[in-house]
Amino acid sequence: ILNVEQSPQSLHVQEGDSTNFTCSFPSSNFYALHWYRWETAKSPEALFVMTLNGDEKKKGRISATLNTKEGYSYLYIKGSQPEDSATYLCATKGNSGYSTLTFGKGTMLLVSP
């Protein structure tokens, strides 16, 4: 079973601030890393799926990086907006595509106007 850790557990920033979260995971047997955005009362929404060491992906103001050798991924939000308020979940798959997706506990972000 993979142990996926996310930090910080929660974060409160002001509108316009840039922020970042960390996801750490065992570096052995890496297959893929997923980031999800989960708003209250909605379903988790896939942001990024990353598979290669050194991957960088971007979607609007949100971007993510991946280091599979040291076992971490960063999620960055540039110029946070109130609508970015959500829980951001990281999850990894090990060994192969047939292994389960193991989630971290998430980082809860609150952006105040």
Added chain:
Amino acid sequence: EPEVTQTPSHQVTQMGQEVILRCVPISNHLYFYWYRQILGQKVEFLVSFYNNEISEKSEIFDDQFSVERPDGSNFTLKIRSTKLEDSAMYFCASSVGRREDGYTFGSGTRLTVV
């Protein structure tokens, strides 16, 4: 955009009763999953389903749990005799199965066992 739909959104049941949680995955997806989140805890894997059979299950998925895809569209999770500790948000998800694809989650069923 295609969605995974789950019904009901909330279910309250008495301890010992059977519950069936229903999901309609995205039609061209091949892999189906159930996860749950107990309040304040991590999202936990329960079971994955591919080609009409369970491909993997966790320790949580004991004999009280079962899944089936009765008609090629619905994907159900049955809990035979609910316990208080089964109270959680249950999420269904589906995926195409390629390495670069994320999962599409439903909005969940909040199960409360009293």
